[in-house]
Amino acid sequence: MTSREREILEIIKKQPDIEQSEIASRLNIARASVAVHISNLQKKGYISGRIYLVNDFDYAVGIGAANVDICGRSKNPIIMADSNPGAMSISLGGVTRNICENLARLGGSVKLISALGSDLYGRMIREESTAAGIDMSQCMTVDGHPSSTYMSLLDEHGEMYVALSDMSVLQRMDMDFIKRRESIIKGARLLVFDPALPEAVVEGITSQYGDALPLFCDPVSSAYARRLKPYVGKVHTLKPNRMELTVLTGHDTDTPEGVKAACEILLCRGVKRIFVSMGHEGCLYMDSEGNMVQRALSPIENIANASGAGDAFTAAVIYSYLKGFGINRTIDYALAAGAVAVSAATTINPEMSPELIEKIIIERG
Helix, strand or coil, X not given: CCHHHHXXXXXXXXXXXCCHHHHHHHHCCCHHHHHHHHHHHHHCCCEECCCCEECCCCCEEEECCCEEEEEEEECCCCCCCCCCCEEEEEEEECHHHHHHHHHHHCCCCEEEECEEECCHHHHHHHHHHHHCCCECCCCEEECCCCCEEEEEEECCCCCEEEEEEECHHHHHCCHHHHHCCHHHHHCCCEEEECCCCCHHHXXXXXXXXXXXXXXXXXXCCHHHHHHHHHHHHHCCEECCEHHXXXXXXXXXXXXXXXXHXXXXXXXXXXXXXXXXXXXXXXXXEEECCCCXXXXXXXXXXXXXXXXXXXXXXXXXXHHHHHHCCCHHHHHHHHHHHHHHHHCCCCCCCCCCCHHHHHHHHHHHC
C-alpha cells in the first residue's frame, strides 16, 4: 500500500459511505486521483463494494452491549438507606464493548456490532469507542431510545457492592439485523458475544456461527448465565466465575473439586476451553483435550476499580488466541491484563498495552 492509499483507507474505515469528492477535498487532491487509488485498493483486496467494506483479513467481531458506566465508590463502609460520601465517575462500558476496547488497545483489530440510542450517551459511545480503535460502523442507532446505561456502587475497597443496568435498547437487535452483517462476521478470526443480547439473538449466533468460527463468551452475571445455558455447548471459549459456573451446570462450586466437576460437565456439552475466574486464587483452566492448569499472580494491593478486570482478562485471552500463545502464557497474560485494569479508576485503563502486561508478569509472576 502506498502512503496515499493508506490515508484514503483510514478515511474510509471511519466513514464507509463517504463520497470520493469528499475524500478529494480532505486530501486536497483531484477526484480522479481518488478514484484511481480506490481502484487500486479494491484490486489489492483492502476494500470492496460501493459503501466500502474494509477487509482487515485478521480481525475479531464483537456482538453485544455498549454502555455508559456510572460508577460511585464509597469513602467509608457503606451504610444502607443513607447518603454515603464518595467519588463518582462516568466512562464507557458494556462487557463486549469493553472487551473490544481492551483488545484494540493491545493492538488487535476489532469490529463491534451493537445497538445505540439516539441520545448524547449514544454519540459518546460511538465517538469515544472509535477513537479507542474500535470499528463502530456496523452498529445500529435506535431513534428515540436511550442508550444502555450501567450504574455500579463500589465499597471503600473498590469491590462491587451492587449494580443496576438498563440494556433495553439491545432488544431492538434481531437476527435479521445480524444476518445483514454476515459477510463481516464470517470473515473474522473469531466472534465474542455476551448473553445480555435478546435470547433469540443468543440462540441465532450460537446455532448459525458456532460451527463456522470460534465463539468466545463471558456469561456476565448469574441472570444472563441462565439465558446462555441452553446454548453454551456451541461456545468455544468460556470465561465464567464460580457463581456463573454453578448456574450453567447446576453443580456446586464451593470446593475446588466442585469447580472441576462443573467444568467437566460443560466440556462434555461441547465447550472447548474454560477459564474460571477464582478471585485471589487466580484462574482455573480446563479444556476438551484433558489439560488442566491453575495459575495466579501476586495480588494487587491498591485496587482502584475492580469492575473492568473480567473484560480485560477476556480481551487478553482473545489476543493470546490470535497470537497463538501457549496456555500458560495465555493465563499469565490474562491475569496481568486484569491487574492492569483494576489499577485505574475507569472501567478501561487507558494505559493498557502489551508492554505493560509484560511488565506485570515479570513483577508479579
